Amino acid sequence: MPKKDEILKIVSVKLRRILEAAIIDFEYLQELRIRIQEPFIIIYNGEEFFLTEQGIMTKEAKKSYLAASDDIKETLEYISSFSLYAYEDEIRQGFITVQGGHRIGLAGKVILEQGRVKNVKNISFINIRMSHEKKGCGSGILPYIYDGSRLCHTLIISPPGCGKTTLLRDIVRLISDGTNGYKGLNVGVVDERSEIGACYRGVPQNDVGMRTDVLDCCPKAEGMLMMIRSMSPAVIAVDEIGKREDIEALAYVMNCGCRMLATVHGSSIEDIKNKPVLRKLVEEKLFKRFIVLSGGSKPGQIENIFDERGSMLYSRKAAIQVPVSPHLAAAMGSFT
Numbered sequence: 001m002p003k004k005d006e007i008l009k010i011v012s013v014k015l016r017r018i019l020e021a022a023i024i025d026f027e028y029l030q031e032l033r034i035r036i037q038e039p040f041i042i043i044y045n046g047e048e049f050f051l052t053e054q055g056i057m058t059k060e061a062k063k064s065y066l067a068a069s070d071d072i073k074e075t076l077e078y079i080s081s082f083s084l085y086a087y088e089d090e091i092r093q094g095f096i097t098v099q100g101g102h103r104i105g106l107a108g109k110v111i112l113e114q115g116r117v118k119n120v121k122n123i124s125f126i127n128i129r130m131s132h133e134k135k136g137c138g139s140g141i142l143p144y145i146y147d148g149s150r151l152c153h154t155l156i157i158s159p160p161g162c163g164k165t166t167l168l169r170d171i172v173r174l175i176s177d178g179t180n181g182y183k184g185l186n187v188g189v190v191d192e193r194s195e196i197g198a199c200y201r202g203v204p205q206n207d208v209g210m211r212t213d214v215l216d217c218c219p220k221a222e223g224m225l226m227m228i229r230s231m232s233p234a235v236i237a238v239d240e241i242g243k244r245e246d247i248e249a250l251a252y253v254m255n256c257g258c259r260m261l262a263t264v265h266g267s268s269i270e271d272i273k274n275k276p277v278l279r280k281l282v283e284e285k286l287f288k289r290f291i292v293l294s295g296g297s298k299p300g301q302i303e304n305i306f307d308e309r310g311s312m313l314y315s316r317k318a319a320i321q322v323p324v325s326p327h328l329a330a331a332m333g334s335f336t
Helices: 003-008 013-021 069-079 084-092 139-145 164-177 220-230 244-255 269-273 279-283
Strands: 029-035 041-044 047-051 095-097 103-113 116-129 154-158 187-191 212-216 235-238 259-265 289-293 302-307 312-315
Touching: 003 013, 003 029, 013 069, 029 069, 069 084, 069 116, 084 095, 084 116, 139 164, 139 289, 139 302, 154 164, 154 269, 164 187, 164 212, 164 235, 164 259, 164 289, 187 220, 212 220, 220 235, 220 244, 235 244, 244 259, 244 279, 269 279
Parallel strands: 154 259, 154 289, 187 212, 187 235, 235 259
Antiparallel strands: 029 041, 029 116, 041 047, 095 103, 103 116, 289 302, 302 312
């Protein structure tokens, strides 16, 4: 189903008419922000715009259509197929994933039970984040994260919103399918926030490869152990590690002979060293490759790649890169 149809079918009739009237390419549409009695906002090609009732994009908030409570109510009905109760587990985590892999963030009154979130009621804020895949963005990385035919434990370091999940997803796809002389491997994805595979009714909406198994909405530490026990993966991939239990589970996976792919928020290896929980990753050389993404004007750009000793294998600014064989050099291309 085209992305436009996937989005239009889950918003209220009023918002649907506004979006249909707007002159936009849905491939460049990134977010829809719907808040009761507040301007209808879209993020389009990296910029924020308000939409008028006639579907005109404007920078003036006072001209924007103000979302009504009925827009929220109707949109929630379409998102949940008229059964919010059936999505209670997802709502408890603050989001629902719909067909196409689009992620619907929800906010409202939180209901607690014994100190834990039981549900979210009176939902008044909706953020629809469109799913975007960039197939091929990981191709140039492969020569750096393999040591001969053996995949290295690899950590992607990136500021928030700079493409680490997109890059991780494509690396998973390439490793799973096999490419450029690398044989395909069984990959286990522990997708705690449902952003790597973006499963809808158990089926990944993003292409994560033919040999990939996904544990959707599962806590990382528990999910890594479950994957080892049940699916015999050669590789496990997780997004945004950070808790002590994540690090302990990660070390266990490595000791089992399984390769690890992971991401973490940060701006450099030094930044990771300064975080007590994460310091072990660097000091004990658990990871053999560190990929550092840019947080500058071009999100998702590879700045540096290091090995476990801190030796630079690639630097965008210095144009340093390790020698690769001709058939791999052809696959380097652009990283993003």
